Amino acid sequence: MPEVTIAQALNMALDEALATDPTVLILGEDVGATGGVFRITDGLQHRHGAERVVDTPVAESGIVGAAFGLAITGMRPVAEIQFLGFAYPAYDQLVSHVSRIRNRSRHRFTAPLVVRIPYGGGIGAAEHHSESSEAILAHTPGLKVVVASRPYDAKGLLAAAIADPDPVIFLEPIRSYRAVKEEIPDQPYLVPIGEAGIEREGSDVTLVGYGAAMRDVRRAADRLAEGGVAAEVIDLRTLVPLDAATLVSSVTKTGRAVIVQEGHRTAGFAAEVVARLQEDALYSLLAPIERVTGWDTVVPLRRGEQHYIPDADRIVAAARRTLEA
Amino acid sequence: MPEVTIAQALNMALDEALATDPTVLILGEDVGATGGVFRITDGLQHRHGAERVVDTPVAESGIVGAAFGLAITGMRPVAEIQFLGFAYPAYDQLVSHVSRIRNRSRHRFTAPLVVRIPYGGGIGAAEHHSESSEAILAHTPGLKVVVASRPYDAKGLLAAAIADPDPVIFLEPIRSYRAVKEEIPDQPYLVPIGEAGIEREGSDVTLVGYGAAMRDVRRAADRLAEGGVAAEVIDLRTLVPLDAATLVSSVTKTGRAVIVQEGHRTAGFAAEVVARLQEDALYSLLAPIERVTGWDTVVPLRRGEQHYIPDADRIVAAARRTLEA
Amino acid sequence: MPREPLQILAPDGTITAEPPIGIDETRRLYRAMVAGRLYDRKCTALQKQGRLATYAPFQGQEAAQIGAAAVLRPEDWMVATYRDAAAMWLQGYPWLNLILGRTGDERGGQAPDGVNVLPPSITVGAHMIHAVGLAWGERLQGRDRVAMTFFGDGATSEGDFHEAMNFAAVYGTATVFICQNNGWAISLPRERQTVAETIADKAVGYGMPGEYVDGNDLFAMYAVAAAAVDRARRGEGPTLIEALTYRVGPHTTADDPGRYRNQAEADAWAARDPLERVRRYLEKEGAWDAAWQEAIEADEGDLIEAAVAEAEAIAEPGVADVFDFMFADRPSHLDHQIELLQRDRGAGRA
Amino acid sequence: MPREPLQILAPDGTITAEPPIGIDETRRLYRAMVAGRLYDRKCTALQKQGRLATYAPFQGQEAAQIGAAAVLRPEDWMVATYRDAAAMWLQGYPWLNLILGRTGDERGGQAPDGVNVLPPSITVGAHMIHAVGLAWGERLQGRDRVAMTFFGDGATSEGDFHEAMNFAAVYGTATVFICQNNGWAISLPRERQTVAETIADKAVGYGMPGEYVDGNDLFAMYAVAAAAVDRARRGEGPTLIEALTYRVGPHTTADDPGRYRNQAEADAWAARDPLERVRRYLEKEGAWDAAWQEAIEADEGDLIEAAVAEAEAIAEPGVADVFDFMFADRPSHLDHQIELLQRDRGAGRA
Numbered sequence A, B: 001m002p003e004v005t006i007a008q009a010l011n012m013a014l015d016e017a018l019a020t021d022p023t024v025l026i027l028g029e030d031v032g033a034t035g036g037v038f039r040i041t042d043g044l045q046h047r048h049g050a051e052r053v054v055d056t057p058v059a060e061s062g063i064v065g066a067a068f069g070l071a072i073t074g075m076r077p078v079a080e081i082q083f084l085g086f087a088y089p090a091y092d093q094l095v096s097h098v099s100r101i102r103n104r105s106r107h108r109f110t111a112p113l114v115v116r117i118p119y120g121g122g123i124g125a126a127e128h129h130s131e132s133s134e135a136i137l138a139h140t141p142g143l144k145v146v147v148a149s150r151p152y153d154a155k156g157l158l159a160a161a162i163a164d165p166d167p168v169i170f171l172e173p174i175r176s177y178r179a180v181k182e183e184i185p186d187q188p189y190l191v192p193i194g195e196a197g198i199e200r201e202g203s204d205v206t207l208v209g210y211g212a213a214m215r216d217v218r219r220a221a222d223r224l225a226e227g228g229v230a231a232e233v234i235d236l237r238t239l240v241p242l243d244a245a246t247l248v249s250s251v252t253k254t255g256r257a258v259i260v261q262e263g264h265r266t267a268g269f270a271a272e273v274v275a276r277l278q279e280d281a282l283y284s285l286l287a288p289i290e291r292v293t294g295w296d297t298v299v300p301l302r303r304g305e306q307h308y309i310p311d312a313d314r315i316v317a318a319a320r321r322t323l324e325a
Numbered sequence C, D: 001m002p003r004e005p006l007q008i009l010a011p012d013g014t015i016t017a018e019p020p021i022g023i024d025e026t027r028r029l030y031r032a033m034v035a036g037r038l039y040d041r042k043c044t045a046l047q048k049q050g051r052l053a054t055y056a057p058f059q060g061q062e063a064a065q066i067g068a069a070a071v072l073r074p075e076d077w078m079v080a081t082y083r084d085a086a087a088m089w090l091q092g093y094p095w096l097n098l099i100l101g102r103t104g105d106e107r108g109g110q111a112p113d114g115v116n117v118l119p120p121s122i123t124v125g126a127h128m129i130h131a132v133g134l135a136w137g138e139r140l141q142g143r144d145r146v147a148m149t150f151f152g153d154g155a156t157s158e159g160d161f162h163e164a165m166n167f168a169a170v171y172g173t174a175t176v177f178i179c180q181n182n183g184w185a186i187s188l189p190r191e192r193q194t195v196a197e198t199i200a201d202k203a204v205g206y207g208m209p210g211e212y213v214d215g216n217d218l219f220a221m222y223a224v225a226a227a228a229v230d231r232a233r234r235g236e237g238p239t240l241i242e243a244l245t246y247r248v249g250p251h252t253t254a255d256d257p258g259r260y261r262n263q264a265e266a267d268a269w270a271a272r273d274p275l276e277r278v279r280r281y282l283e284k285e286g287a288w289d290a291a292w293q294e295a296i297e298a299d300e301g302d303l304i305e306a307a308v309a310e311a312e313a314i315a316e317p318g319v320a321d322v323f324d325f326m327f328a329d330r331p332s333h334l335d336h337q338i339e340l341l342q343r344d345r346g347a348g349r350a
């Protein structure tokens, strides 16, 4: 099994999908000859042709709207939006049409498409290039929302997203693209949508995260372990549908939880996890659930980013508070 | 003091603003001769002229983007979007520019504009006309989000929004426009943004709501009172900035809370209120905080709406659960 | 760009060029226009009685809709709006579905199998790009289906119109854009929607042909739409067609046009009624008489009445109708939410 | 629409019509172009050393930017992009701010008082409508300020371009749209961005004048921009100007143009360098020599070096820099969040 980065794992998943399913088609800005700004589609146009890996004009609503029409005819479009900060012009297509055509037509028309979107900060990028607005997508009924944090899941979840009969938003953690490596099968496989992963078992406190934040969650768990605290680490992997059962059973066991989310704090996805946990596990809670989040500010630029992005220090501090409560 | 509807109160606030502040300008689809689809701007173009009450082409991004430029020059534009379901095409302007220019320019350029948007269901309207996606706006740093539920607040909050030095999203509950009446001053006055209103004091359970849901919250409180339960009723009035202090002190007193929100459940605004309360009032909680919400479905059309919209029955049921826990 | 819209059939029923269709087809399409008019009247009446939600009448636009829709093959796609019931119906979308939708019931959105008509678009602007994706998808799968999309003058101001036009032109998709310029977008007149001389002019910026047509002329609409559909089907790309017409009624049953336009304008347009024009032509050709008119009105009216009765007899939607169409399989979070709803309802009733 | 872009100054430095400006002004603008080129080189070099975040070079586009910006009054508005530093600088936006922004520091976005230049737009497309609102607001307040907006060929595909053009035309705002068609939008060539013959053609659909100009010709740019700005200031409405130019460098320092275009194309355009063209003209006119070139390069270079030094000497932003610019007054929820951050940081250090 080759050791690969997340970027490579995604490229493998796309390559396999194009090779095995003639209805799969990739479209987006610069996905062709350049292979996308993050090179996730590198080589795919060369291998599968310009009809199947299609460069589009700079028009995000057009990309998603066209993918929607394609999907209705039976294609399996995989659209790329260059950064999550550039997905907002496409939001109307997502919320008003992509997510709803099945309901509106009572299963008669469906939109089995995937929108791949790099998200999150930590690379000192320009404004709009560091967004973590996944909560907005999670708040949009009819979309599934998937966020991979490691190569194995990235490949298997993307394959599952493409195979899914409904629209899937597939968020890719920019700063982990090349930073996280692991060995993965070079054969096709699926990681099911809707199942959280328990990365590490522990009895003292549950650390919940997803996407880019998982690196910091893992670091925090290591540091807590050094201090004798056994953290259970959960990678949500899918935000919608949320694997509430796994969360509730973990927190019922540990009595303590820290939810990590890079997005803005108010009405972010961590709030949903907290609300759900207190609904189903309130009587097990030994301390308030902690949210470690980005703030209700614009994501700072390169020189100020460290004030915003949740890091292992903050996660450890929050976990310790739950233990001291 | 005249008894007026919310619709009339809003019209009065706009009329006063146009009369007293020459920089105020209203723009939107059909706001002129027709007075808007809900007649909120009725008579204003006639009284203040077509330069100050401006009909626009059908282009929501254009409306908000133009209002943004107007505001930077020192105008105080009040834009109307016809329904919240048609605000999505303008979302990019709101999140990428309106909410950020102050931060981006370090106070050098600012966008003191108001976007008025009718929202919510309950009138059996066509698809897209019943949205309650306020959580998305609340999750957008740099915007203030205000939701009035009664005529007095509607007038005073809209005046405060227009006077505010920062962008304010002003959500108007469609089904309460003409259903809620009260006497209000016909002189200008302000209701401060950022302060929840305690509508009724009570010691047994705190009912929290906003906007259109308040009618059902009030009904539920009445029914609970008939059963001997003293509910404290809080109208949030402002979602951002949230008046957490009022919420926390109420729930610290009652130990029980029900949060009512018409929007979709997952990552809705009620989740934020729950998260915040369990952070600051966990040890006072006698029962899980209940969320009474819309579902993660498209808002049903006229014939099925009752399955979706939170009503007094559901609020009462939730309150009883907190009392029985 | 021609400044006068293409016309074949003058308001007095005389023709200035060879009609694109023979008498039989003209009679068939006239009958379809009559059916559309009856449906429109029926819905307006039902709405007044509170039996339908808000309704958007299309009186005056029948030739634009029927003339364009008539050139499609049964398997072609149609992506239209809340005001395009006549076009959708001609393409196979049943009156039952249209009426059910207007009662406020999602079940109206389910086109019969084989009818490739999307549910009417309620948002203005977003749907045109769908017709680009549809035509593109068909081509990729080796089928020569065309996608026709209908929209109004107001819709041309939305950014999505621009992106749709551009994508269609760049990818050369078999998309036919039918703009029914009915003079108004609610209260905004066409001249203040855009200062372009014609909407057809907007095609220039996309390198696409733009046609300017008398939208109250069944023959002109048919001829121009047929040429555009043929081009599209041959793989020669999209066309924008501006059908100059008029919304004789209010924007919707909730609208009061007296607030923003004067009756004289509406009256002038009523004199250019698209049905009357064809009727005169047929009468001149000896292919119309009052008895036939009565007969088709009776027959088409009965079909509409039957659809109304059927729609009103359909049982109220239940909880499953709300939750079970969001995804192919109902996911865990929706199971959970149904439980919550049932718990509340149980408690409420108890 | 003319199919050949307007040209006044040929690549060999000869003129085909009377230049719009005299020798002194030409020397001033030439010097500005040189300054722009030096800034561009400096930033590219700094980025390679890791001292700047990603940088988007504009080499080859100096005439388009300087020629257009030169016609503005100091109080006029400019709304430009990440690739328009030369234009912004000429309108008064300091090198210091531009460089600070590129180091990744919000403080770069604060234009000096009196300089009505918005921070560079990073999103493609959304900013053009701002220039419509700005010009509209000025007119409403009785001022005759013009708003000039810069954008690329790629930006014309965004829906917001369409809405901006339409609003400008409908309200007749004093907005001048400068499209630098530099041949590419990252890897997408102009021909696949739109199949319109020219981008200037896109003006037709808005009833707006569209000009097609050799963007590497300082004189042509100046002349066309001056006419558009004059019209705008007189209240005669907006203009779209397509400046045909070329991005000689990569899209950004993170881009590898070798992946999508061949070097011959870039080389051909390098031969049409906008600076060299003016230099030849000035030399012919006896208004250029190597000593002067050396002197202006030294002087302008020093100013840029000083700005770099100043930017790099500015202290790291603190927590207040993140929280204190969201609103006029910091609201309670941000106070709370600062407390949370400080609590975490205290604990982390403890």
Ligand SMILES: Cc1ncc(C[n+]2csc(CCOP(=O)(O)OP(=O)(O)O)c2C)c(N)n1
Binding pocket: B029, B058, B060, B082, B086, B089, C083, C122, C123, C124, C125, C151, C152, C153, C154, C155, C156, C182, C184, C185, C186, C247, C251
């Ligand atoms: C995105 C969006 N914005 C606004 C509306 C509200 N609205 C419904 S119809 C309409 C006018 C549309 O005019 P036009 O496109 O000319 O079509 P017509 O109604 O005349 O057939 C408007 C503004 C909407 N449905 N969708």
Ligand SMILES: Cc1ncc(C[n+]2csc(CCOP(=O)(O)OP(=O)(O)O)c2C)c(N)n1
Binding pocket: A029, A058, A060, A082, A086, A089, D083, D122, D123, D124, D125, D151, D152, D153, D154, D155, D156, D182, D184, D185, D186, D247, D251
């Ligand atoms: C809304 C949005 N979509 C995508 C991007 C990513 N992006 C940055 S520059 C660019 C190409 C823009 O091309 P053009 O408008 O021609 O300007 P140029 O870079 O050539 O100056 C793209 C796609 C963006 N910044 N904003």
Ligand SMILES: [Mg+2]
Binding pocket: C152, C153, C154, C180, C181, C182, C183, C184, C185, C186
């Ligand atoms: Mg219209």
Ligand SMILES: [Mg+2]
Binding pocket: D152, D153, D154, D180, D181, D182, D183, D184, D185, D186
């Ligand atoms: Mg370009």
